[in-house]
Amino acid sequence: VVKVWDYTNGFSDDTLLKTFCEHSGPVNALAYVGDGNQLASAGVDGKIIIRRIDDGIVIHTLFDSNPITSLAASPDGKILLSAGSGLKFWRVADGALLYAFDKEAQGVGAVAITADGRYFAYGRADGAVVYAHMPVVLEESRLGDDIVLHWTGGSGLYRVQRRNHPVRGEWHNFGPPTTATSFTNAITREPVFYRVVSLPNP
């Protein structure tokens, strides 16, 4: 069960604002996402539930197959990181699973994201603490006849790559390595699919 409390005028049993009962088991973790008006929760039932706080409407129910121990949100509220059996990065806006790092991180009991959104840290069952770059997350938009890519995460040094098929074919470098975090190019008649990779930053 998830509860929301108002402490504007002190705190007691009477200042309970909301009770959310969507989970079928104990709830282990919470994170405010979006503009801070949405609350994500996760727990033993392996579900991540993102709901609007004011009216309680569930916006996304995301399924992990295993219990979740910990959640963290990026400072802009756009990315949610869940941990338990591995690490998963979700896009809050549409609930898309962006990255799943299952092999590297068994038994993750804790995650956190830095206040600048550039790094995340996790703690494992074997006692290891790991500090890592946030993965590259692309946002695509159109501006007139141009495609505009904007990205966050990574090392700070990037390479834009493209190919002509969404899932097949080699990626080809497009332009030199860059420290920019956006890219604009004319939309072509042929289909073009872009990605941005993070390079080792010396």
Place this chain on the structure above:
Amino acid sequence: VAQGGSGSVQAQGAPDIVWKTNGHNRQVTSIAIAPDGASLASGSIEDGLYGYLNVWRTLDTALVKSFAFYHEDVLTVAISPDGQYLAEGGGGGDSDGGKTRMWQISDWTLVTIHDTGNFITAVAFSADSDFYAFAPQFGNFIGLVPLKPGLRGGSTDDAPHYGPVNSIQFAPNARTFASAGGTEWSRFGITLTASLTTHS
């Protein structure tokens, strides 16, 4: 039509690791990062003798500070958004009691210590660093402690979750916070249903 690759799942991918430290020899239960990103606090369960709370410099993993608590688990840590305070919660020891401690980071002065009847499983600071909240394993109350004069805290009397409170998070932009819990404490594979029957 041009498209970005933003929707692709990289299931076989791996984190782009900056560093990794084998800083604890048991389950790491909790991590908090200082608001300036310069340091990171991690807590772990007892290794047979001690549970540890370690503070690392993120630049080079130098151990800035290490607390060892005799026969105690560290279950939750938090750093205030203004960077002034570090709090932990956990428990154990001879009394099987729970504790939450809060330090002033500048000189590691222990500012407060609350001794409670059972393990502390959640600590949190408000976004404006005006309040500090904590809750114990058996969920029989949540405490809200003001950190500046003239503010009102308080506590619940009823058990808000009929079980452990596993998480407390303050809203980024309102004087509200959320608490989460359940009827068995299973975050780290420990189930305490027998002890919980009196609270359900």
